[in-house]
Amino acid sequence: MIQLKKVERSYKTGAGQTWVLRRINLEIQQGEFITVMGPSGAGKSSLLNVLALLDDQWSGEYWFRDQAAHTMKRAGRADLAKRNIGVVFQSYHLLDDLTVRENIDLPLSYKDIPRNQRQGLVANVLDRFQIVAKKDLYPSQLSGGQQQLVGVARAVIHKPALLLADEPTGNLHSTQAREIMELFRELNREGTTIVQVTHSETNAAYGSRTLQMQDGWLIGDTANPSLEPSKAAVNG
């Protein structure tokens, strides 16, 4: 489904450059549930931003379902992301001035789906996530777990092929975190490919594959046990 070839990302800092992603080669199959782990500054979120096509300052090749995202212009990438990718953020990033229903509806409105069709889809998602009673509330009136639930609902309403989650339970307590992770498992069973960034081993256990990152390098991959740090550095 996804192929990354020699993907790199750096920032100019003073006289030199800081590398946050180094020669990343990665293949993601349809239906996988991947966990990306590593210490702070390893490049996990940067990798997620590249996969989400939120960042366009990277180099290398990015193939999404045989489409060459690396050759597309910004508008093309944005369109590709809009149709196929959903993102869940650690800080939820809901819009405070929109109700729950409006927040969930927002991605659909950007796809120019007719209003009555959108209303049906939103109603389904509210029902599925059991937040119908909260639909007219604003984010500030919800608990952290409820906000993240809305964040997930917003990310999946347009049935994306790929769901990316950056520390989705980082701001939640354990019960809420478990609810969210169970939801992810359910979505994965239904066919959604999921890539999550987490520090939590508990969360990692929900996945089927774990990637280890350090200093921008991909140093471990449970789907490729032969991948060693030195080989990763050399083989890139």
Place this chain on the structure above:
Amino acid sequence: MNGLLQDLRYAVRQLRKSPGFAITAVLSLTLGIGATTAIFSVVYSILLDPYPYRDADRMVHVELRDKTDRGFLLIVNGSEYDQLRRASSVDDVFLQRQETQTLTGGQFPISVNAGQYSPNLFAYMGVPPLIGRGFTATDAPSGKSSPVVVLSYLFWQKQFAGNRNVVGQTIELNHKLYTVIGVTPPRFTWGDSDVYAPGMPGADPHEYWNSFIKLKAGVKHTAAAAELQLLVDRFTKDDLKDFRHGRRVAIVTLNEEVLGRFSGTLVMLFGAVIALLVIGCANVSILLLARGIARQHELAVRASIGASRTRLIRQLLTESVLLSLVGAGLGVLVAYRGVGTLSAMLPLYSFPHEATIRVNGTVLAFSAALSVVTGILFGISPAWQLSRPPISELIQANSAKHSGSARSRNTHRLLIAGQVSLTLLLMAGAGAATKAFLALTHMPLGFDPDHVFGLRAALPKGTNTNWQARLNANEAIRRTIQDVPGVTSASVSTTWFPPFGGFDAKVEIRSKPTLTGTEAILALVSPKEFETLRIPLLAGRIFDDAEVNRAAHLALVNEAFVKQFLPEENPIGQSVRSPMLKVELPDLLSAQAPDDWLEIIGVVGDARDDGLEHPIKPAVFLPHSFVLPPEIALLVRANGNPETVIQSVKRRLTALDPELAVSQDHTLAWWLETRGWGQGRFIATLFSVFAFLALALAAAGLYSVVSFSVTQRTQEVGIRMALGAPRTNILRLVISSTALMLAAGVAVGLVLSLALDRIIRDWAGGSPRDPATLFLAALILVLVATIACVVPAWRAATVDPVVALRYE
């Protein structure tokens, strides 16, 4: 469409969430759009659509000008009219003669402005009457007019209470009955006539009527002027005393004649109000940009879940256009009120009376278009800048607070500098216009206008038809006025209405036979003229009543006359004459040999006699008995409130002769205000209002920028204070960033003021080049701007460092 509604709903929600921002933005736009709409109403009504007449663009005035480029309208007699109509460049011509008549037959006589017009008037104008019909050639067969009249709308409203059954009724003018055949529509006010009657000049070649020409389509003014010059030269070739002789024909449009330079002034005022609108829009742009920076997180989230750049721009522009529509709506309400005030301020004779100044459909459409355009204009820059947020940075930062890009800070600086420069330009213009107005009002007139009023009294038609009888009647009127309690002195002043122009005539001086091209104002006056106006007698004496009664050939001259023609001689005893005093017009009665030599017996002080803007002309004052028109003009000095004395005078005159028609009874102060410095006051007031509003808006803009900057830097301020920075250091830190844009704005404003000096001088009457004006304007601007910066900066400097450090 759904997306647009969604954006609209969200925009309303955003504005309700930020009432301070919304009020400031809407107020800026209300002022800008409201003022622009009001001024456009005036410009549209006066410049673009002043006349309701058909083909008004081809209607022209033909002026006969002297070498100073000023003159009077072309007058012709009956046979000249026929020749004029046959000119190849002329489509049609109508003639007009205006006189004051008395509406008799009622309880009290009423003065009526009665206009006689050639029968083709209504065909020429192409405007159907409101009621009934206009007169035609059948109403004046073979030059003999039927006793019919068409009433003006205002006269019909006043005298007939707007009764729609007025056609067929009769009115009595000077004891003659006329049948009403129609009523003109409200905007048909040609000649300010109360009644329009058909008429034609008789066979007397000295019976002249005013002529008004409509050129044929496609005829250029230069070609028409050349053809008409030949005609006028032919008319006057056999009569050197014809006062049309030797004059140059000039063709001017109706508006050029009525408005003169005022049209340029109106255009300049429109430019000034557009500058105010731009300042208002810049204000809103600054506010939107500041607010947008604070909303970057929201925009980043929207972009991350699929909003394209176009979509974000559309959302942001929807908010801008909503703001401008609300501002426009309120602005139109402001304009409705403002138009009434503007109309009242407009000097009475500075614009065509046909113009109806109001907020009409065209003006509303202009306002609507303006609001959309301004919404897009002030919204596009912030929308463009904010619609591409650095998504990954903002999402990862997990914070809603951002300081904005260098580009947005530069945009702020440019907008502030632009606002400041335009504000300074408006302030310099206001200073120049005010200075010019004050100079005008303080200009020495050479006479004392306070407590003086003028009036005209028309003798009943057909009475006092010989010279002596008319002189006696005039003197009776003057003495009756003189005897009214409250009157100090009264004088006849036939051909001079100070400080405005008089009768320009060629003069000859006996001791200087070689002098040619000499001209002077001929003022036919009573002996009391100088006492009434408080013009000092500098040498010699004034002629007395007995000398007036026998039309003694005596004269006084003013200082300008002496300086120009007799600088080395004693003027007393010299002789002067004017061939133009021998007039042969049917309504005028002349004394014996009026063009014979006059002995100069006195010299009086200079008094303005050619308007307020031109130097004083040489003048010759002679007894008014030399030429007696049927309508007498008087100047009266009162020792109390002149308005009260005017009423007493009118009552006395009615008692003297109920058929005396009194008109144009106004104080000299009123005339000075309407025809003298009314325009100057209008320009100075408007410019000052615009400058004040611009200053307020620029101060609001500066305050917003500094406040926003302070908010963004709160943590930095906290750190500095925790490290020991004194308050003055914090103040300097905050203000220094705005000082540069303020200085740049002032510099550009000064350059603009100097560059546009010619335009402002020509149309506002004063020059902004004056160092004192520029310095004062810049000083006030800098003071106000400093206060606008210091207030938020002081807030930053007085915040608790602990609070500042915890601020997010």
